[in-house]
Amino acid sequence: MEESPIPDAVLGERVPSLSREHVAEEEPAWKPVPRGARGRTEPLRVAEVRDLEGFDALAAEWNALVMRADDQVFYRHEFVRCWLQSFAPEASLRILTARSGEGRLVAVLGLQEEQGHQYGVPVRQLTSLTNKHSCRFDLVAEEPKRAAVAFLSHLMGDPSWEVLRLSDVPEGGAAWALVNAARGAGMPWGAWPSARSPYLALPPTAEVWTKGRSNAKPLRRRRRRLEERGRVEVERVSGREGLEAKLEEAFALEQSGWKAQVGTAIGQAEARRGFYTALARTAAERGWLGLYFLRLGARPIAFQYGLAYGSRYLAMKPGYDETLGEVSPGHLLTESLVRDCIARGLSELDLLGDDAPYKREWAHEVRQHHWLFIYRDTWVGQTLQRSKFHWAPAAKRMVGRWVRRR
Secondary structure (H helix, E strand, C coil): CEEEEECCHHHHCCCCCCCCCCCCCCCCCCCCCCCCHHHHCCCEEEEEECCHHHHHHCHHHHHHHHHHHCCCHHHCHHHHHHHHHHHCCCCEECEEEEECCCCCEEEEECEEEEEEEECCEEEEEEEECCCCCCCCCCCEECCHHHHHHHHHHHHHCCCCCCEEEEEEEECCCCCHHHHHHHHHCCCCEEEEEEEEEEEEECCCCHHHHHCCCCCHHHHHHHHHHHHCCCCEEEEEECCCCCHHHHHHHHHHHHHCCHHHHHCCCHHHCHHHHHHHHHHHHHHHHHCCEEEEEEEECCEEEEEEEEEEECCEEEEEEEEECHHHHHHCHHHHHHHHHHHHHHHCCCCEEECCCCCCHHHHCCCCEEEEEEEEEEECCCHHHHHHHHHHHHHHHHHHHHHHHHHHHC
């Protein structure tokens, strides 16, 4: 661990008081600190964790912080640990932690150091511990604005990076405080829209949910057609007993379809298989696992791999038997899953990932995510920011206009 005391006022007087949901251009970039505020503000102590041993030592404190700040499973220590051991076991970790004067952990930001490229140019970057399988990422902090100032102050003293990139931060997430702090400090920054994840707010009863559903009658007809072929059952797997065999059934079913042709099935990559297996084991031990199957006799014809955490069901990976596409086994399973979630008292079905027509069969609201970029205030950082957020988009628009005129 590397530790340094960071007084909050270093950047605090330059950070605009903005909503975390967006950065308003009309707000001033500098606001004076009231007289006497510096003396009342207790400095945070920022440290870096650079190895798995140090990360593992934070488990209890990390999870306690998540529960106080924003209790989502994707931010928990167990989830990040499964991701690290599967996708980035050799990562150069730069996990930032902040502690109060009493030593309480009050903020964490999971980062790694890596060499990347932007439009073919080598870039030294700090990136979030994420990929498309991590679903959602954020700064975890009791006081996001205060933590953002402390973390950015710490990073500004390190010349080894040129861009800080955080992937799939939800709209209104705590990590937007880092963008506000960067803007207040005069640093180049930018944001790209990423996943638009559909979600369904669950009503208190299945009867309320059924009223007005446009797909209810078509699915009843398809269920009857499927039942003509044999016994149809829904199975929910939540514990460790027999879990390995159930996972293999799910992975094989997913790999039997189109995902195998494009190489994205879980079972086609050791890292993906390792992650979803380790996460299922951990979730089963903690009571979060919700692995659903639709079966025709003993044969699995659809599955949904997900986690039931807090009041949400998080639908991470679906799959179905494409030879039975005419009876929509995936939709039939989703219908049963929604009913089960309502019966269990859950309040939301989060379909995660990006928007897709099949998800809109069930959900009309979306949760927007963004990739956030902060660049060092050097000629290299300024050039990288301008090329990504000004020059490249302008060139793309010009080419588009030229193509349309042809």
